[in-house]
Amino acid sequence: MDKKILLVDDDYDVREYMRVILETKNYKTLQAENIRDAEGIIKNENIDLIILDVMMEKDSDGFTFAQKIKSDDKYKSIPIIMVTSVNEKTGFKFDKDSDGAFLPVDAFIEKPVNAEKILTEIDKLIN
Amino acid sequence: MESIKVLIVDDEPGMRLGTQRVLKKHKIDVDIESEYQGLELIIDLAESGEEAREKILADKPDIMILDHKLPGIQGVDLLDELKTDKTDIHTIMVTAYASIEVAISATKRGAFDFLAKPFTPDELKHTFNKAVKHLVLKWKADKLAEEKKQIRFEFISVLAHELKSPLAAVEGYLRIIDKRMAGDELSGYDKMIKRSMTRLEGMRKMIFDILDLTRIESGKMKRELKQVDIIEVLKDSIDSVSPDADQRGIHIHLNREEPLFIDGDQTELEIISNNFMTNGVKYNKDNGSLNINLKEADDFIIIDFIDTGIGMTEENKNRLFGEFVRIKSDETKNITGSGLGLSIVKKLVGFYNGSVEVKTVLGEGSVFSVKLKKGDNNG
Ligand SMILES: Nc1ncnc2c1ncn2[C@@H]1O[C@H](COP(=O)(O)OP(=O)(O)OP(=O)(O)O)[C@@H](O)[C@H]1O
Ligand SMILES: [Mg+2]
Numbered sequence: 135m136d137k138k139i140l141l142v143d144d145d146y147d148v149r150e151y152m153r154v155i156l157e158t159k160n161y162k163t164l165q166a167e168n169i170r171d172a173e174g175i176i177k178n179e180n181i182d183l184i185i186l187d188v189m190m191e192k193d194s195d196g197f198t199f200a201q202k203i204k205s206d207d208k209y210k211s212i213p214i215i216m217v218t219s220v221n222e223k224t225g226f227k228f229d230k231d232s233d234g235a236f237l238p239v240d241a242f243i244e245k246p247v248n249a250e251k252i253l254t255e256i257d258k259l260i261n
Numbered sequence: 262m263e264s265i266k267v268l269i270v271d272d273e274p275g276m277r278l279g280t281q282r283v284l285k286k287h288k289i290d291v292d293i294e295s296e297y298q299g300l301e302l303i304i305d306l307a308e309s310g311e312e313a314r315e316k317i318l319a320d321k322p323d324i325m326i327l328d329h330k331l332p333g334i335q336g337v338d339l340l341d342e343l344k345t346d347k348t349d350i351h352t353i354m355v356t357a358y359a360s361i362e363v364a365i366s367a368t369k370r371g372a373f374d375f376l377a378k379p380f381t382p383d384e385l386k387h388t389f390n391k392a393v394k395h396l397v398l399k400w401k402a403d404k405l406a407e408e409k410k411q412i413r414f415e416f417i418s419v420l421a422h423e424l425k426s427p428l429a430a431v432e433g434y435l436r437i438i439d440k441r442m443a444g445d446e447l448s449g450y451d452k453m454i455k456r457s458m459t460r461l462e463g464m465r466k467m468i469f470d471i472l473d474l475t476r477i478e479s480g481k482m483k484r485e486l487k488q489v490d491i492i493e494v495l496k497d498s499i500d501s502v503s504p505d506a507d508q509r510g511i512h513i514h515l516n517r518e519e520p521l522f523i524d525g526d527q528t529e530l531e532i533i534s535n536n537f538m539t540n541g542v543k544y545n546k547d548n549g550s551l552n553i554n555l556k557e558a559d560d561f562i563i564i565d566f567i568d569t570g571i572g573m574t575e576e577n578k579n580r581l582f583g584e585f586v587r588i589k590s591d592e593t594k595n596i597t598g599s600g601l602g603l604s605i606v607k608k609l610v611g612f613y614n615g616s617v618e619v620k621t622v623l624g625e626g627s628v629f630s631v632k633l634k635k636g637d638n639n640g
Contacts, residue, residue, distance in 0.1 A: 146594065147430030147456050154443050154453075167594070219425065246432045249442065 136162045137260055138179060142172045142199070143187040143217070152185065155249045161256070169199045176209060182260050184214045185252075186239070204238035213259040214238075215252070219245040264301040265393060268322035270313040270339075271355070272332050276378075277306050280326060283382045284389065300393070310334030314342070322350055324392050327372075329356045329363055337363075340370040349399075351392045355380075419585050423467060423599065427460040459597060467599035473532065474584075474601060477608045484612070485527070486639055490520040491562060494530045495553055498538040510548040513541075517555045523562060524636045529609050536602040537566040537629050543596050544627075545570035561615075562633050569626040578619055582607045606631075613638050 139161045141149050146167070153163045164179060166172035175181065184203070188196035200216065203209045216239040241255045267284065271277045281304050305322065307313040310331045316322075329336040336354060343350060354367040354375040364375045373395065376388050434453040436442075443449040476482040492515070499513050506513055523530070541551040549569035556563045571592045573581075580586050587593065587600040603617075610617055613633040621627035 144589075145426050145430060147460060148426075148433060150456070151430070151433035151437055151453070154437050158442050219429070246429050246436070249436065249440065 136160055137182040138162045138164060139256070140164045140166060140172060140175055140179075140181045140184045142166045142169070142184065142196075144168060145187075148187070152247065152252075155247070155252065156256075158249075159253055159256075169195055172199065176203070176212075181212055183256060184212055185217060185243075186214055187217045187245075188219075200239050213240040215241045215243055215255055215259070217243050217245055217247060264303050265324060265396065266320065266322040267302055267304045268307060268313060268316060268325045269304065270307045270310065270325065270331070270336070271328040272308055272330075273328075274308075276328070276355075277308070280385065281306065283385050287386050287389070300397075310336065310339045313339060317343070317350070323396055324389070325350050325352045326376075326389075327352050327354055329354055329367070337367060337370055340367065340372060344371040351396050353388055353392055416584060420471065423585055424464060427464040430460045431457045463597045463599065466597075467601065470599050470601040470605060474605050474608070477605065482529075484529070484639070486524055487527075488522045489525045489527050489530055491523050491530065491534075491555070491564070491633075492517060492519070492521050494527070494534050495538075495564070497531070498534040499553075501535065502538050502542045506542050506551070509542075509545070511542055511545050512548075512550045513538075513553070514550065515553045515555075521555060521557070521562060522635070523613075523633060524638045525613065525633070529612065533606050533609055533631065536606050537564075537631065540602065540629075541566050541568040541570070543598065544568070544593070549626075557635075560635050562635055564631045564633070566629040566631070567626070568628075572621045572623045572625050572627050574623050578621055581619065582617075 139156055141152050141156075141163055142165075143149050143152070144167050149165045149167070153165070156163050164175050164181070166175055172184075172186075176184075186196050186200060196216065200214050203212065203214065240259055243252050243255060269277055269280050269284075271280070284302060284304060287302075305316060307316055311333050313325070313327070314334070317325075327336045327339065340352060340354075343352075351373040352367075352371065354364070354372040355378060356363045356367070356375055357378050360377075364377075367375055373392055374388050376384060434457045438450055438453060443453070473482075495515055499515065503513070505511075538551075538553075545551060545568050551569075552565075552567040554565040554567065556565070571590075573588055577588045580588075582603045584604045585600040586604075587598055607617060610631060610633065615631065615633040618630040618632075619627060620630075
């Protein structure tokens with residue numbers, strides 16, 4: 135069965151091009167433009183992986199959402215890839231080893247997203 | 262900021278204590294805003310320039326009453342030191358005789374004011390009050406500058422985010438097109454190209470809006486006041502939104518034909534009119550209507566833009582005129598805009614002694630009432 139990936143980003147076009155990238159590997163994508171919708175989808179569907187944008191309506195939305203998922207026994211096994219765009223602004227790169235403790239996600243990907251990179255990352259996490 | 266730190270520097274114990282006594286009993290009475298009323302004085306004493314220097318390093322006073330003639334390091338020399346360190350202490354120099362030279366050289370070296378010995382308690386109070394007033398004004402200016410910096414910083418961060426989003430979208434699409442990731446069918450790419458163009462158009466509009474906004478704010482926008490027929494302006498706006506309106510079956514009606522003149526700048530009035538007109542169409546429903554009703558009331562013109570569109574909640578209504586504010590909902594998600602239109606309008610309307618009032622019901626429609634003064638709009 136095809137794996138299901140949830141895309142959370144408030145920008146329609148970002149979700150759209152991510153969907154095209156994911157479909158090249160036959161992943162099924164579900165989309166949410168805000169945290170509320172994302173929570174609904176997680177409840178009703180068996181999601182295999184979440185791709186989450188850090189910067190949404192409020193600066194901390196992505197962070198809070200990741201923390202919530204990872205502290206919920208029902209969902210904490212779902213891998214999360216966090217998409218960030220901090221690097222270009224601050225020169226500060228997120229890293230799983232150093233930031234994993236306060237930011238419980240499984241991988242970080244820089245925006246603009248490189249298709250090969252994200253596909254490799256997904257492959258590592260769910261196959 | 263509820264206290265003012267004062268340091269009294271004098272080698273004569275009588276002068277030190279006398280000055281302290283006068284200030285302690287003194288109720289600060291300067292004509293300043295309430296948030297600075299009831300300031301408490303914290304008074305400290307020093308016997309020599311050396312001791313004063315130490316105390317200043319440990320805890321900088323706001324006001325210093327400094328004797329000119331001291332045993333070791335002299336008052337003026339201490340001033341010089343402080344000046345190079347750029348410590349902004351309001352210093353009142355106390356000179357032994359009313360020597361104008363000492364006073365001048367002290368003010369040159371950064372003293373705020375001077376007092377000639379012997380001085381009466383009233384003279385002391387008067388000079389001290391002047392220093393306090395000056396100090397408080399400076400605090401206020403600093404606070405304002407700080408707030409302004411903060412607002413500017415926030416504006417730029419939001420702007421950067423707003424400009425980065427379309428870039429990311431277009432870049433994402435281009436990469437897919439570049440690698441032919443959506444298959445061999447060319448038609449599969451059409452939508453991506455269309456979306457990219459839409460996003461770039463939005464970005465261009467945002468840049469122009471920002472230029473307008475900064476020009477208005479900086480006062481650099483040249484105003485050319487003349488008698489402008491507002492009816493013509495409104496009709497031009499209607500013409501420019503007609504293609505979109507027609508396509509969606511939205512009916513636009515203006516309730517007046519005969520000219521109505523206003524002392525104003527053509528471009529400004531066009532910006533105002535265009536913004537309400539495009540909003541009235543963009544946020545309308547298919548086959549809805551937009552009525553523009555003009556009224557005259559005393560020296561003012563009131564233009565009502567009445568639409569049968571999506572409306573909004575009271576809570577959202579109150580945010581509307583903020584920069585980059587766009588209301589997110591299913592109805593608005595496919596409508597492009599930078600969220601700057603109404604903030605620009607608000608600034609411009611201010612030039613006409615005017616205001617904008619909004620009445621709106623979610624799901625039913627909105628009325629934007631713009632009030633503009635007819636004449637004398639050059640202030
Ligand atoms: N007539 C209206 N009916 C319903 N909502 C409106 C109306 N006018 C404005 N709004 C809401 O207010 C928001 C701010 O309006 P504004 O004109 O400032 O920005 P915009 O239309 O989004 O972008 P811009 O005018 O800069 O292209 C809009 O995004 C929309 O959600
Ligand atoms: Mg607008």
